[in-house]
Amino acid sequence: MGTKKLVEKTYNKLAPVYDNFLGGVNEIIKILPKYLKHGKILDIGCGTGEDLKFLSKFGFELYGIDLSEKMVEIAKKKVRNAKIFRLDVREVDKLFPNDYFDCVLAMYSIVHLPKKEVKEVLRKIKKILKKDGLLVLGMLLGEGEKTVQVPFRKELKYFVSLFKENEIISILSNLGFIILKKIHLKPETYEIKFDRIEIISKKKGKYDESLRN
Numbered sequence: 001m002g003t004k005k006l007v008e009k010t011y012n013k014l015a016p017v018y019d020n021f022l023g024g025v026n027e028i029i030k031i032l033p034k035y036l037k038h039g040k041i042l043d044i045g046c047g048t049g050e051d052l053k054f055l056s057k058f059g060f061e062l063y064g065i066d067l068s069e070k071m072v073e074i075a076k077k078k079v080r081n082a083k084i085f086r087l088d089v090r091e092v093d094k095l096f097p098n099d100y101f102d103c104v105l106a107m108y109s110i111v112h113l114p115k116k117e118v119k120e121v122l123r124k125i126k127k128i129l130k131k132d133g134l135l136v137l138g139m140l141l142g143e144g145e146k147t148v149q150v151p152f153r154k155e156l157k158y159f160v161s162l163f164k165e166n167e168i169i170s171i172l173s174n175l176g177f178i179i180l181k182k183i184h185l186k187p188e189t190y191e192i193k194f195d196r197i198e199i200i201s202k203k204k205g206k207y208d209e210s211l212r213n
């Protein structure tokens, strides 16, 4: 089975229990309203919609996409005022116009892409972000690519790509993102056993470009 089918199948089976055991609002999302006051936010790999639900209290215009039909079903019921679609992130620039979002989240979702596809997907995300728009990423730290057992459901597996911190920072810098905030997290006992990093970065705007000239 290809990595995409494996990930989709696993999350379809995991969806009913994801909320109870593995979901919750991500740490960096709790502080996002300090960096963004209004506008359109897209959550890529929105899962069961916990981050969207939290952000819905702040008056943003919310969108979500996810590969798993079952995760989308739960997220749609949970966050009624968000527009949520079943879509592979690889197609994200076909659904949304260029320079559309003020903020894009990809919290532990593009970790499920093969490493060689991550940069290309980040390039597509950059296209749909406005200048000065924020990219909020959650990534697993480590090296290489692995197929691992899912915490709590050992019979299920998914594929993950791991990055060293300097590797992910240099991909973002090369694409023209400016790092604004990083949070390092250790795995909780019930979680997948990798250290994690959550990053808020910003697509360069007119002001940043003029500073370089």
Ligand SMILES: C[S@@+](CC[C@H](N)C(=O)[O-])C[C@H]1O[C@@H](n2cnc3c(N)ncnc32)[C@H](O)[C@@H]1O
Pocket (backbone or CB within 6 Å): 007, 008, 011, 022, 023, 024, 026, 044, 045, 046, 047, 048, 050, 065, 066, 067, 068, 071, 087, 088, 089, 090, 106, 107, 108, 109, 110, 112, 113, 138
């Ligand atoms: C670890 S969960 C994270 C969910 C949520 N963002 C969170 O932090 O709780 C990963 C999510 O990414 C979705 N996903 C994986 N690969 C994807 C892809 N290629 N396109 C869109 N979503 C994807 C999965 O279906 C799953 O809901």
